[in-house]
Amino acid sequence: MVPLGGGGGLMRADSLTATIDGLDETLAAVDAFDLALEAGLLRPRPDRAEGLTGLAHAVAGTPLAARVAEAAGKAVAGAATEDHFLALAAARAALLGSAHDALTARVEEATGRPRGEESAPAHGERQAANLHTAARSWLCDLARRGWRGIDHDVVAGAARIVSAMLADPALRRPATLLDGFAAELAASCPGASLARVPARRWADLWTRAMLLTLPGASGTPTAETATGRLLPLGVDLQEHATAVQAQVHAVFEPADGSAPRLVRASVSAPKPDTVVGAGLWQLLRPHMSLLTALGEGRSMDLADMPLAGGDLIWSDEHARPGEPADPFATARVALATAADPATAPLDRHPARIAVPVFLEGYTVRKDDGALTFTVAGHPLAVDADRVPAAGPLTPQAIAGSAACIGLLRWDAGAYRVQPLAVETIVRKKAVAVHAGAWAGGTADKAGVRAEKAATDALAALRERAGRLLRK
Amino acid sequence: MSDWERSSTARVTAPARPRKLAKVPFVELADGRLQGVVSSGSDIGRVYVSSVAAGSYTFACSTNNNRPCGGARGAFCNHIRALIGEAVLQYGAERVARCLKAETEAAAPDGEPTAQSITAVMSAARPPQGDTAAAAPVFSRFLRHLAYLELAPSTEPLPEMQWFPSAGAAA
Numbered sequence: 001m002v003p004l005g006g007g008g009g010l011m012r013a014d015s016l017t018a019t020i021d022g023l024d025e026t027l028a029a030v031d032a033f034d035l036a037l038e039a040g041l042l043r044p045r046p047d048r049a050e051g052l053t054g055l056a057h058a059v060a061g062t063p064l065a066a067r068v069a070e071a072a073g074k075a076v077a078g079a080a081t082e083d084h085f086l087a088l089a090a091a092r093a094a095l096l097g098s099a100h101d102a103l104t105a106r107v108e109e110a111t112g113r114p115r116g117e118e119s120a121p122a123h124g125e126r127q128a129a130n131l132h133t134a135a136r137s138w139l140c141d142l143a144r145r146g147w148r149g150i151d152h153d154v155v156a157g158a159a160r161i162v163s164a165m166l167a168d169p170a171l172r173r174p175a176t177l178l179d180g181f182a183a184e185l186a187a188s189c190p191g192a193s194l195a196r197v198p199a200r201r202w203a204d205l206w207t208r209a210m211l212l213t214l215p216g217a218s219g220t221p222t223a224e225t226a227t228g229r230l231l232p233l234g235v236d237l238q239e240h241a242t243a244v245q246a247q248v249h250a251v252f253e254p255a256d257g258s259a260p261r262l263v264r265a266s267v268s269a270p271k272p273d274t275v276v277g278a279g280l281w282q283l284l285r286p287h288m289s290l291l292t293a294l295g296e297g298r299s300m301d302l303a304d305m306p307l308a309g310g311d312l313i314w315s316d317e318h319a320r321p322g323e324p325a326d327p328f329a330t331a332r333v334a335l336a337t338a339a340d341p342a343t344a345p346l347d348r349h350p351a352r353i354a355v356p357v358f359l360e361g362y363t364v365r366k367d368d369g370a371l372t373f374t375v376a377g378h379p380l381a382v383d384a385d386r387v388p389a390a391g392p393l394t395p396q397a398i399a400g401s402a403a404c405i406g407l408l409r410w411d412a413g414a415y416r417v418q419p420l421a422v423e424t425i426v427r428k429k430a431v432a433v434h435a436g437a438w439a440g441g442t443a444d445k446a447g448v449r450a451e452k453a454a455t456d457a458l459a460a461l462r463e464r465a466g467r468l469l470r471k
Numbered sequence: 472m473s474d475w476e477r478s479s480t481a482r483v484t485a486p487a488r489p490r491k492l493a494k495v496p497f498v499e500l501a502d503g504r505l506q507g508v509v510s511s512g513s514d515i516g517r518v519y520v521s522s523v524a525a526g527s528y529t530f531a532c533s534t535n536n537n538r539p540c541g542g543a544r545g546a547f548c549n550h551i552r553a554l555i556g557e558a559v560l561q562y563g564a565e566r567v568a569r570c571l572k573a574e575t576e577a578a579a580p581d582g583e584p585t586a587q588s589i590t591a592v593m594s595a596a597r598p599p600q601g602d603t604a605a606a607a608p609v610f611s612r613f614l615r616h617l618a619y620l621e622l623a624p625s626t627e628p629l630p631e632m633q634w635f636p637s638a639g640a641a642a
Binding site: 027031035152163166169172173176177180183184186187188196197198199200201204205208212237238239240241242243245247264265266267268269270271272273274276277279283284287288311313314315344347349350351352354383385386387388389411412413418450453454456457458460461462464465467468469 | 633
């Protein structure tokens, strides 16, 4: 048995398997609404009345109650306007926000770590009312059609909105979301012939996009500044066809001696869909020296780096490479006492949970290619799918591992861990394998080949762009 | 509802597979067609816009200045053959065959579809040559695609990307 809690940053897995009061009921209300959205709300839907009014009942004790009850009634009658759709989106977001809070409370019990303070709410965002209105109108069209009713014409309506939003860096958040969402819908047209619909996922994306069209929704929280030592734990890579984001998770030790905290540093870029694998690191690498430090196993020294909630707003001029720092030493020693940042109110959603954890002394089970760690007698699913292609961390390495730095997540009814790095025993020696080992470049043979292919692909596109774009 | 239907991060589309881009810089399965842009072998300033329609296999090929392709007379030209080959590399043969409604099982009952079998099945159907009306929109989509390279990266967090996990190990 592994000692529970306390020393070494280990995790109490029992907290993650206990039932959570009200969670099933909350998610059932979300599911019923999602099925209504799948069917579409253009015409009266007496068959979906239960799902729509169920959503209203679920928020009956909140300040949203009256508006959502009215909106649900209008939607059942096939007469919902944009304001009604917004109210329904707000209710769905509120329910998943409460699910997030309950799930996060269990994660806090499991890690035993302190919670950080809430940061000041966002403000001061510049408006782009016309584009927001256009986006909302497209999203309401989708809701009326339902996922079963989408076709190429309605989905194509997003293209000009996305193009206009991408041109404005302040609108990168809604632009990136709408771009990825629309591409997915386009690949799934016509909706009538879909064998199955990712109902939760598309309702999530729709809800977020609706809320991001509201004034102030995508502003960043008020920034403080961070001065001190940054100890990287690992990197999480996210991508859709035309965007990529790398998020480095790290322990920040303030120079003033105040309590250490967990932070993230993000870098993202729009991209052509043919830039993949090592090409993603190549796009991002020049804009965040932290990726190189991570690859080299170094800490970084920060001076007055902007910090908004748990997010460093990275700028290379506020950072310089520090001493070597082994992420496993950080996980064993520093992780247990670092405070988790509070999540911004609008970001409260189970899919947003990504909490660094350190696991050791587990056994690994493999069924049909799916990996499960058994931690102190409790099963924890392993999300090996999320490990980026351009890196040395493979499902085999994870299966043979004895220790793991990962992100604790929750999806489709269960907690799971996404490995960021593992320690395996090779010839009686512990060897660390990091998902982000190639983030800053690599001398690994397979890595060099991937880098070369990606360099050629990017060069070919840049050559074509140089010749054809400015004519 | 299944776990997949109740997953916020359910995989809907597979990411593009890496391929060389010098010859065929742009391929897409869209608007009921396989379409894309093929670089001219002789003139670095010229590209061909090529397409094949799903089901009918109606094909078209012309330059970005709307001059007809000399090779695409009555049958697929080499640009279209290259386009099919690269589409198979990028999306996988199964997805390309499904999108084009090219039933390769009839030709090779046991075999998985390949670029060759997809091309052969469509050629054998003696497809009609279509007009080049789609060339301009496809070319402008290609330019829009290239323009993504010109957009500045950002270090402001994008929380919505949590819904788009890297699909590396699954590919």
